[in-house]
Amino acid sequence: GAVVSQHPSRVICKSGTSVKIECRSLDFQATTMFWYRQFPKQSLMLMATSNEGSKATYEQGVEKDKFLINHASLTLSTLTVTSAHPEDSSFYICSARVPAGTDTQYFGPGTRLTVL
């Protein structure tokens, strides 16, 4: 099956710094990638939809200047958490959709962000 990787798997940073998380589709081209956030014991919440070569579409309540998304190629999307604060600590998960008519999304293993 299609494989999606994320890097890093976990990161600890100081408050006020920025952190970049990469999401890669390893064996397929993904025109659309999704970024989710998961709080402990809660569901995955969609943050934004990222389309290659165009601006991301953010869900209501998600600050686009806080969570910068770049989808510069068909195999890579990045999420940058700018000026991170402790409340940004969470589990961030990306997924990628295989094109050509399928509705299946393939998920990365997630990135645990801890902001001190």
Place this chain on the structure above:
Amino acid sequence: GDSVTQMEGPVTLSEEAFLTINCTYTATGYPSLFWYVQYPGEGLQLLLKATKADDKGSNKGFEATYRKETTSFHLEKGSVQVSDSAVYFCALRGNFGNEKLTFGTGTRLTIIP
């Protein structure tokens, strides 16, 4: 808006026991329904899906039937194994070309030998 409610865990069962994880949904129109599984340290994987009423999705011994009359998509397995220990997520995707997945909170399942 769309929502998914699934039974809270954690669920602990003995090997070879019967498993049911309840899932109900609220959505307009005719959504597609999914069960995803997340094994420790791995990303979510699609377990099974159903795209219209009365469809039954099945995979690896798991089954779920799309019941529009009860807006449910309960996950079942007749005899669970230790390797089934994971977190299970019920999800829906709305129709009208909307790609967004709406997830339930997940149910952690532990199977003891």
